[in-house]
Amino acid sequence: QKEVEQDPGPLSVPEGAIVSLNCTYSNSAFQYFMWYRQYSRKGPELLMYTYSSGNKEDGRFTAQVDKSSKYISLFIRDSQPSDSATYLCAMKVNQGGKLIFGQGTELSVKP
Amino acid sequence: NAGVTQTPKFQVLKTGQSMTLQCAQDMNHNSMYWYRQDPGMGLRLIYYSASEGTTDKGEVPNGYNVSRLNKREFSLRLESAAPSQTSVYFCATIRLEMNTEAFFGQGTRLTVV
Numbered sequence: 001q002k003e004v005e006q007d008p009g010p011l012s013v014p015e016g017a018i019v020s021l022n023c024t025y026s027n028s029a030f031q032y033f034m035w036y037r038q039y040s041r042k043g044p045e046l047l048m049y050t051y052s053s054g055n056k057e058d059g060r061f062t063a064q065v066d067k068s069s070k071y072i073s074l075f076i077r078d079s080q081p082s083d084s085a086t087y088l089c090a091m092k093v094n095q096g097g098k099l100i101f102g103q104g105t106e107l108s109v110k111p
Numbered sequence: 112n113a114g115v116t117q118t119p120k121f122q123v124l125k126t127g128q129s130m131t132l133q134c135a136q137d138m139n140h141n142s143m144y145w146y147r148q149d150p151g152m153g154l155r156l157i158y159y160s161a162s163e164g165t166t167d168k169g170e171v172p173n174g175y176n177v178s179r180l181n182k183r184e185f186s187l188r189l190e191s192a193a194p195s196q197t198s199v200y201f202c203a204t205i206r207l208e209m210n211t212e213a214f215f216g217q218g219t220r221l222t223v224v
Binding site: 002006008034036041042043044045046049088090097098099100101102103104 | 115144146151152153154155156159161167169170201203205212213215216217218
């Protein structure tokens with residue numbers, strides 16, 4: 001079983017919908033939580049970063065971490081066709097340690 | 112400023128052949144990583160190097176070896192390629208002090224026939 005689990009989808013929503021993406025993990029030592037976005041045939045790019053528990057908001061994106069449940073979420077409000085991509089969660093225990101990714105969720109936002 | 116450069120971009124190998132994937136970064140980052148990406152599997156960590164002179168196994172190290180040649184370069188070697196190693200390979204770097212954002216290369220598409 002992978003340390004980080006993510007539903008690979010695909011997920012298809014209409015433009016303007018609220019999107020919820022989630023990951024669960026098994027290693028309680030993870031402290032750094034990230035969401036990456038990957039467009040087709042490109043390398044991933046950092047979208048959101050959260051240290052330990054709590055929420056973080058950046059424009060239409062909100063990242064939540066619930067360490068007690070070992071569960072993280074990414075919400076996208078007012079989704080746009082340009083948000084169509086694969087979203088990967090990633091986690092680290094500490095500096096210099098392994099950066100572990102989930103399987104990625106493929107999102108399609110239809111006009 | 113190139114960032115993270117991987118070579119080659121594409122490669123076709125025959126089963127049993129060997130090859131080395133090269134990764135170089137000009138960002139003065141400490142940590143470097145090699146991942147493979149397969150459909151539905153996300154990014155799986157092969158090996159990583161927290162700093163120059165150190166390397167550690169990731170989730171799927173079997174069939175691979177790595178060398179952290181210096182701070183800039185981190186190579187991945189396939190000694191005897193197998194069809195199961197057909198994948199897209201990504202190199203990434205992280206600045207240790209910042210500990211957050213990983214910067215990725217453009218990927219190497221490897222096919223083993």
